[in-house]
Amino acid sequence: MAVYNLAVKKSAAKEIESIEPAAVRRRIVARIRALAAEPRPAGSEKLAGSPDLLRVRQGPYRILYRIDDAEQRIEIVKVGHRREVYR
Numbered sequence: 001m002a003v004y005n006l007a008v009k010k011s012a013a014k015e016i017e018s019i020e021p022a023a024v025r026r027r028i029v030a031r032i033r034a035l036a037a038e039p040r041p042a043g044s045e046k047l048a049g050s051p052d053l054l055r056v057r058q059g060p061y062r063i064l065y066r067i068d069d070a071e072q073r074i075e076i077v078k079v080g081h082r083r084e085v086y087r
Contacts, residue, residue, distance in 0.1 A: 040067070
């Protein structure tokens, strides 16, 4: 299987940097990096409100992303706690 390129929006990068403690942030970054090898892992789901966004869980946090299979690119759109990320 081909490895996808990862792109993180500036707003998502700021959201990742603001996550504390650092151990949780590292697990989220590891989960994002794993998407490059497997863009549709077990547990990933399409969002009902948007036809092209998917989400994957990492503890109480959610990673929202978009896949472009033609360019083999994954764009991380939003990262946040489950109670805030869908707003």
